[in-house]
Amino acid sequence: MSNQTLSRRHFLKTSGLIGGGVVVAVALPGCAFQGPHPIEVADSGFVPNAFLQITPDNNVIFYCPSDEMGQGIRTGLATIVGEELDVDPATMLVKAAGSHEDYNNPEFGVQGTGGSNAVRVFYEPLRQVGADTRALLLNAASLELGIPSDQLRTDRGFVIVGDNRYPYGDFVETASTLEMPVASPLKAPSDFQYIGADAPRIDALAKATGTASFGIDADLPGMVYAVVVRPPVAGSKALKYDDSAARVAPGVQAIVPVSSGIAVIAEGYWQANQAAKKLTVVWEENALSAVTSQQVRRDLKTALDADDDTESTHEGDPDKAFAAADMILETDYYAPFLAHAPMEPLNATLHITEDGAELWTGVQFVGAAQGVLERLTGLPRGDIKIHNQFLGGGFGRRATLSHIVEVAEIAMSIDKPVQLLWSREDDLRHGFYRPAAMMKIKATTDEEGRVTAWQARRSGANITAQTMKNALPGVLPSMPTSLLNGLVGVMDYVFDNWAVDGSSVEGLHETYSLPSYRVSHASVDHGLPTTFWRSVGHSYTSFAVESMMDELAEARQIDPVALRLKNLEGKPRMQNVVAQAGKLMADMSVPETHHLGFAAHSSFGTDVAQIAEVSVTNGNIRVHKVTCVVDCGLAVNPDIVRAQLEGAVMFALTATLYGQIDLDGGAVVQSNFHNYPILRMNESPAVDVVIINSDTPPTGIGEPGVPPLAPAVANAVYRATGQRLRDLPLQLT
Amino acid sequence: MITFSLNGDSVSFTGDPNTPLLWVIRDEFKLKGSKFGCGAGLCGACTMHLDGSAIKTCVLPVAAAADKAVTTIEGLGNPEALHPLQSAWVEHNVPQCGYCQSGQIMAAAALIAEKPGASGDDIDQAMSGNICRCGCYPRIKAAILSVAGSALGYDATAVEARS
Numbered sequence: 001m002s003n004q005t006l007s008r009r010h011f012l013k014t015s016g017l018i019g020g021g022v023v024v025a026v027a028l029p030g031c032a033f034q035g036p037h038p039i040e041v042a043d044s045g046f047v048p049n050a051f052l053q054i055t056p057d058n059n060v061i062f063y064c065p066s067d068e069m070g071q072g073i074r075t076g077l078a079t080i081v082g083e084e085l086d087v088d089p090a091t092m093l094v095k096a097a098g099s100h101e102d103y104n105n106p107e108f109g110v111q112g113t114g115g116s117n118a119v120r121v122f123y124e125p126l127r128q129v130g131a132d133t134r135a136l137l138l139n140a141a142s143l144e145l146g147i148p149s150d151q152l153r154t155d156r157g158f159v160i161v162g163d164n165r166y167p168y169g170d171f172v173e174t175a176s177t178l179e180m181p182v183a184s185p186l187k188a189p190s191d192f193q194y195i196g197a198d199a200p201r202i203d204a205l206a207k208a209t210g211t212a213s214f215g216i217d218a219d220l221p222g223m224v225y226a227v228v229v230r231p232p233v234a235g236s237k238a239l240k241y242d243d244s245a246a247r248v249a250p251g252v253q254a255i256v257p258v259s260s261g262i263a264v265i266a267e268g269y270w271q272a273n274q275a276a277k278k279l280t281v282v283w284e285e286n287a288l289s290a291v292t293s294q295q296v297r298r299d300l301k302t303a304l305d306a307d308d309d310t311e312s313t314h315e316g317d318p319d320k321a322f323a324a325a326d327m328i329l330e331t332d333y334y335a336p337f338l339a340h341a342p343m344e345p346l347n348a349t350l351h352i353t354e355d356g357a358e359l360w361t362g363v364q365f366v367g368a369a370q371g372v373l374e375r376l377t378g379l380p381r382g383d384i385k386i387h388n389q390f391l392g393g394g395f396g397r398r399a400t401l402s403h404i405v406e407v408a409e410i411a412m413s414i415d416k417p418v419q420l421l422w423s424r425e426d427d428l429r430h431g432f433y434r435p436a437a438m439m440k441i442k443a444t445t446d447e448e449g450r451v452t453a454w455q456a457r458r459s460g461a462n463i464t465a466q467t468m469k470n471a472l473p474g475v476l477p478s479m480p481t482s483l484l485n486g487l488v489g490v491m492d493y494v495f496d497n498w499a500v501d502g503s504s505v506e507g508l509h510e511t512y513s514l515p516s517y518r519v520s521h522a523s524v525d526h527g528l529p530t531t532f533w534r535s536v537g538h539s540y541t542s543f544a545v546e547s548m549m550d551e552l553a554e555a556r557q558i559d560p561v562a563l564r565l566k567n568l569e570g571k572p573r574m575q576n577v578v579a580q581a582g583k584l585m586a587d588m589s590v591p592e593t594h595h596l597g598f599a600a601h602s603s604f605g606t607d608v609a610q611i612a613e614v615s616v617t618n619g620n621i622r623v624h625k626v627t628c629v630v631d632c633g634l635a636v637n638p639d640i641v642r643a644q645l646e647g648a649v650m651f652a653l654t655a656t657l658y659g660q661i662d663l664d665g666g667a668v669v670q671s672n673f674h675n676y677p678i679l680r681m682n683e684s685p686a687v688d689v690v691i692i693n694s695d696t697p698p699t700g701i702g703e704p705g706v707p708p709l710a711p712a713v714a715n716a717v718y719r720a721t722g723q724r725l726r727d728l729p730l731q732l733t
Numbered sequence: 734m735i736t737f738s739l740n741g742d743s744v745s746f747t748g749d750p751n752t753p754l755l756w757v758i759r760d761e762f763k764l765k766g767s768k769f770g771c772g773a774g775l776c777g778a779c780t781m782h783l784d785g786s787a788i789k790t791c792v793l794p795v796a797a798a799a800d801k802a803v804t805t806i807e808g809l810g811n812p813e814a815l816h817p818l819q820s821a822w823v824e825h826n827v828p829q830c831g832y833c834q835s836g837q838i839m840a841a842a843a844l845i846a847e848k849p850g851a852s853g854d855d856i857d858q859a860m861s862g863n864i865c866r867c868g869c870y871p872r873i874k875a876a877i878l879s880v881a882g883s884a885l886g887y888d889a890t891a892v893e894a895r896s
């Protein structure tokens with residue numbers, strides 16, 4: 001035991017399940033679970049608390065601990081477990097896991113999906129689950145067949161003896177009486193049949209036929225619908241409201257104040273939506289009420305000019321190097337607030353009865369959603385069931401819990417199952433946003449283009465404290481509210497005065513080997529709620545860093561790719577990615593009116609370089625093609641890696657060309673897709689993806705394709721027009 | 734009372750005739766494949782066919798469907814009997830989150846029915862009313878192109894001749 005690495009020090013359990021086959025549960029490192037597994041059999045089948053279930057008729061069911069929001073995680077994790085179990089993932093039934101600490105994300109310590117970490121953190125544990133389960137089935141087969149287990153083979157869900165094939169299901173009854181082997185040997189990567197191969201997405205058929213179930217599709221007998229009228233300015237409270245017209249509108253059942261606004265409950269969604277328009281509310285003013293986007297930009301700039309930011313990290317003595325420099329560039333870059341706008345508006349369906357509560361929704365933090373319900377309803381955690389559905393897009397938006405709080409408050413006021421549904425206007429106007437960021441980069445290089453000093457400063461709102469404010473009530477359901485508020489206050493104070501929230505400055509220096517640098521931060525928070533947005537801080541820091549790299553190359557009259565390569569000594573993986581992408585770029589021949597821009601960025605353990613092919617006509621920027629080179633370690637399913645990069649390019653291009661949430665009088669201006677446009681097919685570029693061959697363990701892929709795109713396009717626009725655009729979205733003057 | 738055909742069956746609705754067709758289909762007839770994305774005719778998640786034409790049903794009063802034929806994704810095909818576009822969607826691994834895909838497929842199906850040999854430009858034009866926030870556009874386009882001219886008895890040589 002002693003020489004096992006931490007990540008292998010988990011243990012597996014089996015448990016007999018009448019009629020249900022064998023269930024395998026694994027406690028991952030850091031989990032508190034020790035006792036017997038609480039396995040239930042319900043009418044609707046197995047209530048999950050484990051990863052694998054193999055039925056006597058040889059169906060293999062995998063309970064996926066991570067939430068599927070489009071990133072392909074159900075397919076990815078099924079591939080990983082199926083590889084070692086020796087079952088074709090395409091034949092498995094993959095279901096969303098229920099809520100249980102055994103499904104905790106090993107890195108987060110709670111059950112959740114984010115940070116592009118799922119494949120990375122579950123890679124080894126789920127291989128071990130598969131390998132140990134296969135070993136268990138072989139032990140059972142050996143007993144039943146009277147043949148030593150080392151003379152048995154397996155093949156796609158069957159135990160093989162000579163010419164005979166026995167389905168795994170034949171052995172589950174015996175298996176359930178045996179002890180689960182531990183630390184069974186894992187396959188050598190050269191023996192992989194599923195990992196590393198293109199394979200269909202497990203959810204493609206359901207999603208192509210309209211049969212995939214999202215939170216919004218929950219429909220319970222007697223269910224009523226709720227919409228919430230929320231304040232135009234975040235956090236403001238209703239002083240008074242007049243519901244006399246709304247109350248008598250068709251179908252309306254009740255109108256109840258909740259902590260975020262006023263809820264209108266009706267027989268149908270449409271009725272609730274129409275009645276809500278008849279409500280008149282007087283909202284209080286708060287600190288945010290007078291704030292405009294222009295003021296935010298000004299305040300962020302003033303904060304950096306004031307020069308009293310807090311240091312995050314440094315290396316060497318940049319001041320000394322700047323003093324000796326013959327050329328210094330110092331430039332501001334700005335990125336605005338952004339909304340996530342997942343395609344499926346937020347929703348939650350809750351039924352509270354005497355026996356407990358059941359929630360249908362799509363969230364990135366199932367455990368915290370359960371905690372919110374525990375706190376608000378007072379029900380014991382075990383009586384609260386979460387049916388997490390497919391997420392119609394997440395991008396960080398579904399890591400927040402305000403809609404779960406709302407549905408709980410509404411459901412507690414009415415004796416019926418209730419579905420809360422946000423409109424698109426609600427989504428854009430009452431969200432949590434990617435914070436605006438001002439970045440000031442000061443840099444110099446030697447004559448060959450090697451950076452000798454680098455200073456990167458960022459001002460704006462932080463994310464972690466705000467997100468924790470939102471999540472803590474769910475993560476710590478039994479902590480009294482007064483203590484929680486105290487904790488949040490301490491966090492705010494710390495981030496304002498002493499320490500830097502890592503997610504605010506991530507990406508400001510890490511991609512390159514810089515001999516001397518300083519990264520610092522000034523917190524400026526106007527009170528608009530913020531949260532993680534696909535690639536978080538990297539979504540803006542890469543724009544500043546990679547624009548500056550091109551500006552330095554220009555100043556030194558060096559090829560931008562060559563300059564980057566000079567600053568990647570000691571970062572062999574990124575050096576290779578940039579070199580490969582540089583070669584592709586050098587060989588590209590494009591029409592005379594098209595121009596190429598380059599950028600590279602490391603995030604979530606993955607290195608990505610992108611080349612954008614751009615033309616500018618009458619001030620309109622058109623991106624024709626984006627070529628991506630990526631090293632994400634071993635690509636578990638290369639086709640899903642390609643799809644994630646294609647999607648990331650489109651997501652980032654929307655932000656690069658259009659994305660902007662404005663404030664006027666503290667209220668968000670944008671309301672629907674006419675003024676918060678999303679890239680459409682006729683504007684979308686072709687995307688080529690080159691995946692570097694690798695057998696090192698997999699790293700993130702959901703987010704790393706986003707950061708390099710904006711600077712790659714800005715760098716191309718500079719080549720096309722001579723205009724250096726330093727504000728997002730990119731707009732030519 | 735408003736009567737119309739829903740995926741071949743005659744149905745009737747007695748509620749508010751101004752209710753958008755989307756909500757009638759989802760909440761009254763419990764067909765949940767068509768989605769709500771914007772409620773303003775801007776995203777196409779709610780696309781169905783009305784007498785064969787693709788239409789955004791979040792802004793279409795149910796009264797406008799009276800005596801017409803409404804087809805939803807459930808009526809286009811199902812996991813056991815896929816429409817050629819649905820097969821192409823699976824083959825090209827098109828969906829990511831999947832939420833927009835019913836609307837995308839319905840818009841594409843109307844296009845292919847009208848223009849079996851649709852070109853890339855035709856596709857761009859016909860599909861630009863449908864947003865995919867996950868950015869599946871390259872695959873949506875590839876999937877439609879794979880069907881254009883190859884399915885529904887269409888003669889592929891005619892496409893070549895034209896291009």
Ligand code: FES
Pocket residue numbers: 768769770771772773774775776777778779780789790791792
């Ligand atoms: S929901 Fe109908 S167009 Fe968006």
Ligand code: FES
Pocket residue numbers: 070343392393828829830831832833834864865866867868869
């Ligand atoms: S697949 Fe997610 S919006 Fe299209």
